[in-house]
Every structure is written in C-alpha cells, then in structure tokens.
Amino acid sequence: MENILETIIEKNRYLVNKGKVADYIPALAEANPNYIGICLMDMEGNIYKAGDYDKKFTIQSISKVISLMLAIMDNGEEKVFNKVDYEPTDEPFNSFYKLDLPHSIKPSNPMINAGAIVATSLIKGSGEEKFNRLLNLIRKITENPNITYNEEIYLSEKDTGDKNRAMAYLMKNMGIIEGNVEAILDSYFKQCAIEVDCLDIAKIGLFLANRCRVLNSETSLCDENISSIITAIMTTSGMYNFSGEYAVKVGIPSKSGVAGGILATVPKKMGIGLFCPALDQYGNSIVGYGIMKDLSKELKLSIF
Amino acid sequence: MENILETIIEKNRYLVNKGKVADYIPALAEANPNYIGICLMDMEGNIYKAGDYDKKFTIQSISKVISLMLAIMDNGEEKVFNKVDYEPTDEPFNSFYKLDLPHSIKPSNPMINAGAIVATSLIKGSGEEKFNRLLNLIRKITENPNITYNEEIYLSEKDTGDKNRAMAYLMKNMGIIEGNVEAILDSYFKQCAIEVDCLDIAKIGLFLANRCRVLNSETSLCDENISSIITAIMTTSGMYNFSGEYAVKVGIPSKSGVAGGILATVPKKMGIGLFCPALDQYGNSIVGYGIMKDLSKELKLSIF
Amino acid sequence: MENILETIIEKNRYLVNKGKVADYIPALAEANPNYIGICLMDMEGNIYKAGDYDKKFTIQSISKVISLMLAIMDNGEEKVFNKVDYEPTDEPFNSFYKLDLPHSIKPSNPMINAGAIVATSLIKGSGEEKFNRLLNLIRKITENPNITYNEEIYLSEKDTGDKNRAMAYLMKNMGIIEGNVEAILDSYFKQCAIEVDCLDIAKIGLFLANRCRVLNSETSLCDENISSIITAIMTTSGMYNFSGEYAVKVGIPSKSGVAGGILATVPKKMGIGLFCPALDQYGNSIVGYGIMKDLSKELKLSIF
C-alpha cells in the first residue's frame, strides 16, 4: 500500500507548480510547497504513510468539521441549523454578500467562513472555553495530547482577519450570532491555527468513518448520527465551491484547509490525512486533489 | 417489504396537507394531492410496490438526469462541463440572476433549469431529434416502449415558460448555448412532459445503481462512469436548494420533479420511484421527502 | 459662439483614441470614429453648429427619452411608474440581474434597457403602431418629417438582441410587461435605429428646455410637467452608471446613445445635440463627455 501511495505522490508532484501557497499571512506564505505527505488509517487500525507525512501544518478550515461537531454536541442539530443552513453554495468560502440581501436569514452552510463562525459562536463557554473544549475534543479524537496551536499564525490570522470580522459583525447585527464578537473570532482564529500532521487528520477521518468512535475505544465521544450529518455536509460543501466537481471526480467526503491539508473519510472504511501547501483557485490543495482522484480510482473508494 | 412501504406511506400521509400542488399550469394544478405511490426495484430484479404506484405523472425535472446523461454520451464529460458547472447552488431551481453578474460564465449545475437547458442544447440533433433521442433512451432504460409525452402539459409549459425562455436567451447571448433557442426550449418543454409511473422511475434509479446497465441486459447503454457523475450530481444538487439538508436527512442520491415525482438511486443496491404531487417550498414532493427519510432509516440506505 | 464650439471640439479630439466604437453589430462597428459634430439651439431660435454636425447617426438609447414621454402621454405618470421605478442604478445599462432577485418588482428606471422596454410596452397600439407613433412624435418635435429608421441597423439589433429578449421575457413572466414580447421588442429595436443628426437632437433638447413646446409653436404637444419628469430622470440616470459623475462634472441633464450621440437640455435655456462614435466603458461618447465638460464651464450651463 505504501508503494501505491508513493507512486501516486510522484505522479502528482508536477502539480506543485500549478498551485500557489496561501500568502495572506506571512507564516503561511513561507510554507514549503514541495512538501507532500499522506496517511491512511483503516478500520483494522492499519496505518499507511508516505512522503512528508510527519510535517506539521495548521488545520485551518478542517477545524470547521470539529467546531460543527462540538456545536451539535452542545446544542443539538436543530438549534445549530436554525442559525446556519445545510446548503452547499456556488460562492467562495469567504463570500458573504448573500447575507446582506433582503431575504437572507443565515449562512448557507457550516463549511464556509460565515457558517463556521456561527458554529464557533454556538460552542458553549467563553471565547477561551470554546477554544479549549474544541482543542480537547481534537486531542481525544486523535489520541494525541500534544496537539496545540501555533501562536504566530493565530496572531497573524487575528491581525488580518478583517473580512471574517466583517461577516461576524453583520451576523451579530442580524441576530444570527450572540455574545462578544471579538471573543468568538478569537476562538475561531485560534482553532484555525491548531497544528496537526497527516496521522492526526487521518484519525479524524477514521473517527467519522467509525460513526464517531475512536477506533477500539469503548466509549463514544458523541451521538453516532453526528457522523452522518458531518459526512453528508463534507460531501456537499467540504471543498468550497469546488465540492460538486470534487464529488464527481473523487467521490470521497472531504474537507480542505488553506494550509494545504485535506481530511477525507470513507464511511465504514478509512480515514485519510493529506498535506501539500500549494492551492488551486478555490483554496484547496491542488496536489491533494490530484492524489485523491488517483487514490479513489486505485482503491475504489468513491461512494458513488 | 410491501408492508413496510405501506406503513411508511400511511405514516407520512398527513404531510399532504402541509404541501401544495404545483399550480403554474392548469394541468398540474388539477393533480390529485392524495395520490401516494412508491416502487422499489433491487439488483436481484425484485419489485416492491405500494399505494398509487400505477398512476401516471409527468417526469418534469427528473428528465434533467436523462438529458445530462445523453449530453455526456453525445459530447463527453469535458465538453458538457465547459458549458455548465458541477457546483450545487443555494439558489432556487429557476433562479438565474448570477448568470447576469459580470464574472459569470456558466450555470452552476445541470439540475437547475438554466443548466438543464444547456444540457438539452448539447444533445445532438434538431429540436425534434433531441427530444426523440431522449424519449428513446428513457424507453430503453425503462424497457417500456409505451412511454410518451403529454401534449396538453407540453403546450402549457411552452405557453407559460417565459422565465425559461429568458434564461435561454441570456445564455444564447453569452455564447453558452448555440442554435435555435425556441427549438431547444421546445425539446426541453417536451422532455418535462414525458409521462411515467413509479416503476419507470425505479428502473431509471436501478439503471444508475447498476452503473448504466439495464438489469440482466448484456449491452451497456453508455459508459459506466456516467453513473458516478450523475449520482454525485444528484447528491449535491438533485433536490434543488434543499439538497444539502436532504443529503443529511436522507442520504440517498435523488432527483425530484415538480409533478411530485422523486427518482432515487442507491449505488449498487436499488432504484426507487416515488410519486405524490404536494410540494414543499423548494419544489420537492413534501410527502416524498418524508417517505424517503423513513425508508432510508428503515432499510439503512444512506450512503453516509 | 461657433468659434468656441470649434475650439472645444479640437481640444477634445485626442479623446477619440481613448474610446472604442460600439461593435456588437457590424453597422455600428463601421462608424467613422473621427466624426465629431455639435449643434446648439437656444430659446431665441439661434442655432450654432460645428464639426460634423450634418452627419446622420442612429438615435439608439436617446430614443428612451421619447418612448418614456409617449408612455406617460398615453398612460399618465402614475401608471408608467407602477411598472418601472424612478431610481438611478449603479449597474450597467443592460444589467438585469436584480429583476431576478426575490424582492424585485420592477426595473430601476426607464433609461436602462429593461426600463425602456417597459416604456415601449406601455405605448398604445400594436408593435407597428407603437413605433409609428413614436417616429411621428420625433418628427413633430424636430419639425423634420424626413426622419426615418435605418433598416439594416434595425435588423442587426433584432438579430443580436438576445439579452434584451431575455430581460423582456423575464418581465413578461413577472407580469411587468403585457402583450406580445417579440412585437414590443420589434418596436424597441426600430426606435433605436431611427436616424438623426445633431440639429434634430438639439431640437429635442430645446423642446424639453421649453417645457414640452416646439419653439414658437402655439400648441403644446404634451403636458409641460412631463419635461420636468424627463429632465430629472435624465439627470439622475441619463448617462447610465456614470450619471453621478457626469452630474458632478457637467451638470447638464443629458442622455447618451451607443452610436455616439448625446442629447442635452439646459432648462429654460438651450438644447444641445452632440455626436462622436467612440465610447467609454459605460457606453457614453467619450469625446462627447469631454466636450460637455468644457461647454458647461465655458457657457456656465451647470444646473448645480
């Protein structure tokens, strides 16, 4: 299997030059675009790794999966989706013009920035508590107590996060989010700056594939139904406004992050963690997409 | 099984009064909202029916699945998706304002009206030939040579179809569709007026589930990969701007029509045809949605 | 005075190269971009001409002033503005996306294409009659019975007018326009193809400046209040989404056409007709704008 992974990595390496590392904050702009790492973990607990699987990167938007999970655990599905819709959108991840149209009532889904900020706002606790509870949940899911956040990247995100700030204040004005906006944003910026590696991400994927259970654990961390909710939303919205094409070409529920990570989950089968910083125009890892396409075909992982 | 179906039908019958029959043309407005029919067909060829499964209804937007299939058969995936995107949208099925925004290049997906008109425009042949080839394909898939279209409904659609006309002329102006707009629309209105029953629809679902093969047939009607494309697009966009919530609550690739039909396909397992005319605000059968939710749980059909 | 006009023409001639002749139909694309003509007519009947004042050009969107006038004469102000709003818009002349937003009820104003099509639809009579009545009104206002339309340009407009067709069908669907869409469009395309020269346009300007009276005529062609309505709308919307800047820089109620014409009216003082085919990005004559700026300053014509 690891040979297959290595072959697929090399086959897609040329794509590095077709993408562009995120450059809206210095710490991301400095990422090495040549890093390509992947890790698979299946339901038997087998772990397969290749490339730069051990490099750390910030989780960024992949954290939206966790904040949604925690928001549902804290409030129930119905209350969460009163404040954010389930619907995929053909707009970019940081678009929010629709919220200012007269008939608008809530962000389209929890995988775009506006919807993810809503999810974070719904996590119980103060800004600090929201973040700590989310970090704690990630540590439990990954069985990795060392996971923490990158202070420099958090501060950079906070410093340059005026568009997220704009949408948060608009939603505050609309009554979609409650509480202190800056504290919510603080928690949101921190969650994006959590540092992980490919194995951590693969374990999150496996946790979802295993219906919200850590493999071989006796206790469930949350209602198993939450895995269906999140897997469905990852399928329709996880790759931003490329989710439709990704579903056709790859067919595996996935969520990307702007640092180049991809979380993928094959229901009842496998979790996948991928990392390569160069992005396409939608904000997804361009090499990651190429690898996922090949992996899906090679291992027949498409759900369609 | 048929007992289960009947129980689920009765459990959801109260929803009839929460929906509203389509009333934009007289022939649809006269539909009996109390009809509830369902038909399942599995890979072993077993057929299970309940309720008003033998009532005829017009296929309406379910035909978008067939026109997309034929457009891809005629042109290949790449050429089709140069003219219509793969992306789900949070806008209603007949919205097209985005096409008139400065950065717009094509409709979001082939399951909304604008995208479906593009697909029809790409089917080879004159307006008349486009329709005949599409009708012929449906007859082959359903093994039902008696299927034809309802002349009265076709003429009504044509007469009141000015919004579809508007989007078609805009797309002609943008270079997205070529050829005679009225001929393309004529074919489009006719395809919407094709009359089917629940078994016909179930067979379309099974054809997709069976990777584009009529069950027990030796010849494939088209490249099996087309089933993945269409199943993925049904999942992300098949229930209009309710597709995201439907994916969470039902988890079965489906396509609805405004006459109350629902086509559902469970990959490698089953095709489902449903019919109940009362619609929700999105244009989907409201009883059909209730039944699909229960069916998905009862038979564990969700792909997530 | 004619020396002043000639000086201003020469001062602005360099702008020819900064603009671009309309090229959406061949007959317009062939226009000579070096033609610059102007004609002023004051309340004493003095006529001042300079440059290529005797060249004929199609009236294009300047006809929107006449169709609005006739629609009000036929229906009264209230009925007309039930179907089209008074409001200037920051969108281009052929934009109509807002009409497809959920809260939309009518086009913003009668100087953009959608609103002008509404005005034409409200002129009494069949398509043929609408046009003949409008042509007749222009002949009376200009005292020029020889004015007619350019058949080739009319047919080209009709042939390539799919975007206008799109907005007309959408408005038909919304109940904003009634009757046969193609007949209304036919009249609209013909009115745009009416051929005039600078004196004709200056006389229209003077007619408005003189409160809807042909100079020295004893009979009024319409209610004098209509001149205020139209002059106000020309001020807020006459130069498309450049009207705001034009009001600041020129300060004279004006209406432009895509063939390069500009109609200007100085209330109680003067009518101006201008012609130079090269356009700016908004669809206004780029040389014409330069000349109007200088003329406004030189003759102190700004209303502000």
Added chain:
Amino acid sequence: MENILETIIEKNRYLVNKGKVADYIPALAEANPNYIGICLMDMEGNIYKAGDYDKKFTIQSISKVISLMLAIMDNGEEKVFNKVDYEPTDEPFNSFYKLDLPHSIKPSNPMINAGAIVATSLIKGSGEEKFNRLLNLIRKITENPNITYNEEIYLSEKDTGDKNRAMAYLMKNMGIIEGNVEAILDSYFKQCAIEVDCLDIAKIGLFLANRCRVLNSETSLCDENISSIITAIMTTSGMYNFSGEYAVKVGIPSKSGVAGGILATVPKKMGIGLFCPALDQYGNSIVGYGIMKDLSKELKLSIF
C-alpha cells in the same frame, strides 16, 4: 411667507400617521412624531420659520454632506473619489452586498453609509480630531458655536452599529479605508449624533447655495467648486434609493437624516431646514417629503 409655510405644514400633517419614527435606538424611538418644523433662509439673509423650528434633533445622515465636504477639502476631489464612487444606487442606505461581489472596488457614493464611512476615514487627523474638525466646520457654517453632540445617542449608535462596523471592516480588508476602524467609526457615530435645529440646517443649505460662503462673510471656507460637487451628489443620491423619485417630484437638491431632518439647497437662492421624525420606508421624513413637494411647487424652486 411664514403663512405659506404654516399652511403647507398643516396640509401635510396627516402624513405623520403614515410614517414611523426610527426605532433602532431608544433615544430616537422616543422622538415626538408630531413635531414639524421648518426654516428658510434666502440670499438676502431673510429667515422664515414655522412650526417646531426651534426643536433640536440629531443631524444623522445630513452629516454626510459635511464629512464629504471636509474630506474633499483635506484630500482634493480626485483622491476622495478614488475611494468612493459618484454613482447613485438603487439599494438602501445601509446595503453593502455589492462590496462583496468579485468585481467591486468601492462604495457607490458618499451618501450611503459605506461611502460616508470612507469620507470620514479620509478626514485628516485621529478619530477625535476628525470629529472635532467636522464639528468646528459645522459651527462655522452655521455661525452657531453652541452646536455639540448628544452623548446618549452617540453611545447608542456605537452600541448598535454592528452593520456599519461590518461594512467598515470589509472596506478595511479591501484596502478602501486605512487606519483604526473603531476610531473611524467612533468619529462617524459622533458626527451622526450632532444636535441641530432647523435654522442650523437652513444655514448649511444656504452655504451650499452661496457656493461655499457663509452669507455676508468675506472669507470662503473652501473652494466654491465643492458646492457644485455636493449639490449634484445630493440631487442624485441624497434621499437614498428614493432620490430618483424625489428629483422628479421635488427637484431640489436635498439630504435626509434618520432623525427626521431634511437639508435642502436651492442653488443661488435659498437654504431650507426641515424636521419631522416620522419616516417612510426609505428612511426619509415622510412629512418632510410632502412639505418639500408643496414648497417646490408653491415657490417654483425645482431645478428641472
């Protein structure tokens, strides 16, 4: 003259019940809707007053005229309009969705909130200095050194101003505004809370009518050309997305405020200050509009 004013006031008093006092902050919601005051001041220095002309009210959006004036005085016209456009819009005063569309570069005009925040950002000095300089300018124009701001209303505006905050952060993100967003907003909220009476407003109108000179003053406060710029912009955009209809029905350059004030200027003739708190759906004083219509007819003040 004062008899005329009183007659017009009484004629329009019934409109009080057709409007609604602004209620987004408590201090405004408590306004007495029955107050109707008016003050005219002509170029000879004659002052005519009627009704509740001596009641104080907050200037609100009328301050946008002053902040634009000061921004131009500080930066020149060109630099200001690099950051905010001249164009009227058919969107409400607090709409900003267009700023988030891909092709957007700046707010439509300085009379909507987004554009006014840009103007405030361009006033030289820190947040505190911006405000003090603006207050000082108003004191000079009105020759009223006692004018100050209402602390309670300022704090309420600040507390509930999340939509303004949202657009400011978006514009910061887009590079349209620079500097500390909260300091700019602070100045903006304070300028809206400046308290004036009808005479103060009439004097601002007269200052503009007199080409930026305080009547009988020997020194000009700014370039006289600024009066044309502002008068033109008030005409095309001063009454929000009702400016087009207002131009047709009233024809006097005006600017309204949400506390019920209207500033009007008749070029070279007169300044008008009006006050009545009940608003129409656009945010303009509903009685004020009725009075302006009658006044324009009675005194033949329309510029069209």
